[in-house]
Structure formats: C-alpha cells, structure tokens
Amino acid sequence: MQRRCVICDSDQGPRVAGINIDVCGLGHVTYAMRCCAGCGLVLQDPAVPPELMARHYAHFAPYNAFAADEPPLTGTSLRMLTMINAQSLAPGRVFDVGAATGGMLFHFRREGWQVGGSDLSPEAIRQARDINGISLTLGSCEEALTDQRDLDLITLSHVLEHMYTPRPALAAIHQALAPDGHFLLETPCLAEPERCAPGIFSMEHVNHFEQITLTRLLHTTGFAPVSIEIGGDNPLYPVITVLARKMATPQPDTGSARDNNLAFCAAYTARDNALWHDVQTRLHDVLTPREPVYIWSAGVQTSQLLARTDLMQHARIVGLTDRDPRKQGFTLESLPILPPDEVIAAPHRILIASYSFAQGIAADLSARGVTPERIVHIY
Ligand SMILES: [Zn+2]
Numbered sequence: 001m002q003r004r005c006v007i008c009d010s011d012q013g014p015r016v017a018g019i020n021i022d023v024c025g026l027g028h029v030t031y032a033m034r035c036c037a038g039c040g041l042v043l044q045d046p047a048v049p050p051e052l053m054a055r056h057y058a059h060f061a062p063y064n065a066f067a068a069d070e071p072p073l074t075g076t077s078l079r080m081l082t083m084i085n086a087q088s089l090a091p092g093r094v095f096d097v098g099a100a101t102g103g104m105l106f107h108f109r110r111e112g113w114q115v116g117g118s119d120l121s122p123e124a125i126r127q128a129r130d131i132n133g134i135s136l137t138l139g140s141c142e143e144a145l146t147d148q149r150d151l152d153l154i155t156l157s158h159v160l161e162h163m164y165t166p167r168p169a170l171a172a173i174h175q176a177l178a179p180d181g182h183f184l185l186e187t188p189c190l191a192e193p194e195r196c197a198p199g200i201f202s203m204e205h206v207n208h209f210e211q212i213t214l215t216r217l218l219h220t221t222g223f224a225p226v227s228i229e230i231g232g233d234n235p236l237y238p239v240i241t242v243l244a245r246k247m248a249t250p251q252p253d254t255g256s257a258r259d260n261n262l263a264f265c266a267a268y269t270a271r272d273n274a275l276w277h278d279v280q281t282r283l284h285d286v287l288t289p290r291e292p293v294y295i296w297s298a299g300v301q302t303s304q305l306l307a308r309t310d311l312m313q314h315a316r317i318v319g320l321t322d323r324d325p326r327k328q329g330f331t332l333e334s335l336p337i338l339p340p341d342e343v344i345a346a347p348h349r350i351l352i353a354s355y356s357f358a359q360g361i362a363a364d365l366s367a368r369g370v371t372p373e374r375i376v377h378i379y
Contacts, residue, residue, distance in 0.1 A: 003045040006166055006207060007217050010038035011045075013258075016265040017201050021303040022333045024322075025059050026052060033201050033208075035265060039216060040257030042190060042201075042208040042265065050164055053204070057120070060326060071103035071132060075233040076157050076186050079241050081107060083227050084153070087243060089182060092152030097141045097173070098159035102128035109134070113153075118144030141169035148176040156185040158239075161205040170221040177246045183223050187214070189230050189240035190261055193268040197236040197355050198275050199304045200268065210264075211240060212257035218244050219253035235356045276308040279378050286376055287315045287351075293376065294343045294350045296361055298322040298332050302353040305378075306333050318348060344368055351376040 004011045017033040029052065034045040091112035096105050099117030101124050109115045118137040119125055128134045137144040141159075154173045160166055173183055188200070190210040201208070209217070211228060218225055223244035232239040287293060295302055298320045306312055312333060319336045321343040322328070330337050343350060350370065352358045362375050 001047045001049045003043060003047045005036040005038055005041055005043060007041050007213055008036060008038035010036050013037035016042060016262070017269065019201060021300065021307050023056070023203065023300060023303055024298045024327050024330050024332050024337065026056055029203055031203065035258060035261050037258070038256070039213055040261045041213045042261050044206040047164070047206055048203055056203070060324065071101070071106045073107055074103065077104040077107050079229065079232060080104065080155060080157065080184055080186065081111065083229065083241060083243050084184065087227055089153065094153040094155060095145070095148060095151050095176070096155045096157070097144065098156065099128065099136050100124050102132040102134035102136060104155070104157060105134050106132045142172040145172040145176040150178040151176050151181055152178055153182050153184060156183070158186060160185060160187045160209070161207050164206055166207070166217070167221060170217070174222045174246060179246065181246045183244045183246065184242070186239050186241040189238045190264050191230055191238045193264055193271055195238065196268055196271070198272055199301060200237050202300060209240065210257055210260065212255045212260065214240060214242060216253040216255050218242065219251040222247050222250045279305070280309045282378050283309055283311055283314060289314060290316050292316045292318050292348045294318055294346065294348055295320040296343070296350050296352045297354045298327045298337045299354065301355050302332065305353050318346070319343065344370055349374050349376050351378060353378070355379055
C-alpha cells in the first residue's frame with residue numbers, strides 16, 4: 001500500500017529500509033521505510049495493508065492486566081505524571097486514547113483526576129472495567145471523542161506511531177479539549193542509534209517521529225509544546241514525551257528532519273547489520289551443524305532472526321514455542337509452534353530468540369527445571 005507523508009503529504013524521498021519477514025498467523029509480510037523528502041518523517045511506504053495489521057492486532061495483541069494487584073506504574077505513566085506535575089497542571093478531567101486495560105488511568109485517578117478513555121479492543125475494555133474499575137469507550141480516537149467536550153487533558157501513549165492517518169485523530173483531540181486544555185503524548189523517538197534494539201522498524205509502527213517532525217505535526221494541528229523530553233527506559237528505543245497546550249489556531253511549520261533522519265538511518269542500519277553479523281557468528285560457535293534445537297518465542301524478533309541469519313540452514317529447528325497460547329498451532333517459516341511443556345520435556349537445547357526479554361525467559365526456564373546447558377543465548 002503506497003502512502004503519502006502524514007505531515008507534509010509528499011510522496012517523495014529515499015527508501016531507508018526494506019523488510020520481508022514471515023509473521024506468525026499472517027504469512028510473509030513486506031514493507032519499506034521511506035524518509036520523506038518534504039519533512040524528513042520516516043514512514044512505512046509501501047506500508048503493511050491496514051486489513052492485515054487489523055488481523056494481527058485482533059489475534060495477537062496481548063492484554064495482561066494484573067488481576068491480583070494494582071497495575072504497575074510503568075515508565076511511561078511515571079514520565080507523564082511527572083511532566084504534568086512539573087507544569088503544575090491541576091487535576092481535572094483526563095481522557096486516555098488507546099487506554100488498553102486502564103493501567104495509566106488507574107494512577108491518574110489516584111492523583112485526583114476524573115478518568116475516561118477509549119480502546120479498540122473489547123477485551124482490553126472488559127479488563128479495564130472488571131480489574132481496574134475504569135469505564136472505557138470502544139472505538140477509534142475520532143469515534144470515542146465525538147461526545148467529549150471541554151476535557152482538561154488528553155493522553156496518547158504509544159499510539160501515534162500506529163496511526164495510518166493521524167490528522168483526523170489530532171483534530172478530534174483538539175476539538176474535545178477545553179480552550180486551555182493540554183495534550184500529552186509519548187511515542188518512540190528516532191535518536192541514539194547506538195542504544196536501539198534490532199528491528200526498530202517493526203511492522204506495527206507506521207510512523208517514526210523525533211522532535212522536529214513531531215513538533216511540526218503538533219504546530220500544524222493546533223498544539224504548542226510546553227515540555228519535551230527524549231530518553232526514557234524503554235529497552236528497545238528512546239522515546240519522546242511531549243506536553244502541549246491547545247492553541248486557538250494551527251501554526252505553520254516547515255521544519256525538516258531530513259538530514260538528521262538520514263544520518264540516523266545510516267548509523268542504525270550499520271549497527272543493525274553488525275549486530276546480525278555477530279549473532280550469525282555466535283550461532284555457528286554455539287550450535288553444531290544440523291543440531292536439533294527449539295526456538296523460544298515466535299514473535300517478530302524470531303521472524304527477524306530467521307530472515308537475517310542462516311540459522312534454518314545451520315541447525316535443524318524442530319519447532320518453536322511461545323508463552324502466548326494463541327500462537328500454538330500456527331507456523332513460522334513452515335516450522336510448527338508447539339506448547340511450551342512439549343519443548344521443555346524434550347531433550348534438545350532451547351535457543352532464546354527474544355532480544356528484550358532473554359533474561360526473563362531464561363529465569364523462567366530455570367524455574368521450570370531446564371538446566372543452564374540446555375539454554376542457548378545468542379545476543
Ligand atoms: Zn513529509
């Protein structure tokens with residue numbers, strides 16, 4: 001699917017990455033990243049078709065509210081609360097778009113806010129109500145905000161990068177806010193290539209912002225940033241957190257991040273290639289040729305591992321497994337996704353393919369009686 005830039009509408013600019021991976025439940029997915037000639041935004045173009053993405057979310061988007069305890073105060077929630085408190089925003093009515101199970105709203109409510117929100121997932125809405133006692137509206141940002149007026153604060157946490165067409169959503173946010181209302185958002189940030197995990201251009205993220213393009217999008221949709229923070233504690237990439245106040249009218253902005261983003265993509269690609277080269281070397285060091293082995297996790301990081309190395313040729317992958325039972329019965333590169341118990345009970349070694357959760361998975365396997373010799377680390 002061809003896409004025009006969501007900020008400046010240009011369809012020009014160089015391709016900075018091309019991805020072709022097999023994704024559990026979807027089959028082979030291809031898309032590319034383009035750096036917009038007009039504003040420098042890095043966006044999917046051609047993009048994963050929205051219907052395919054919707055199927056992915058419907059089947060595999062995990063919602064895990066914590067039933068026994070209160071929801072954890074995530075890094076994002078903490079940054080957002082700290083930012084509004086630093087600007088001395090008094091608690092009022094907050095609406096969280098893409099609220100998932102209401103984990104962040106739980107903590108806003110505790111600080112005196114009247115909370116509301118929306119999500120696209122009926123399952124998330126059920127958990128928000130039953131577990132956190134928070135009532136959410138089912139629907140898109142535009143749908144959910146139709147009946148909302150004079151809100152003091154609207155939050156958008158890790159949603160903007162998923163939106164194929166953010167402008168109508170931002171218009172709905174602008175309209176639903178009080179004249180002196182604020183908009184608080186967080187999204188991944190193209191910065192610090194040396195700390196980015198492999199595969200930051202993930203299938204789910206159709207837009208990649210940084211300070212220049214995000215500011216341009218906000219100015220031209222009627223918001224003036226009052227506080228911007230880049231960094232955070234996300235293990236995969238830095239994030240940008242912005243608090244903006246509503247302006248009466250949009251402001252023109254012609255800023256371009258083109259040079260910065262092309263430099264970022266070049267540095268990131270070099271690092272990514274070097275990382276996969278190291279993984280490939282390590283695979284050959286730790287696995288004997290044609291050794292039967294299982295792969296733990298069947299997510300997109302595994303899809304990348306299979307696409308970027310010769311693991312399938314070097315070893316004999318017996319099967320994969322994943323903690324998400326919904327993935328069992330599907331295949332990845334024609335390999336079966338098996339129940340974890342079956343993999344644990346078998347004699348073969350288990351290769352951990354997850355980059356971000358490798359330590360947690362290893363600890364989990366140890367707790368289930370898997371000896372350290374059977375666990376293969378590759379990063
Ligand atoms: Zn553009």
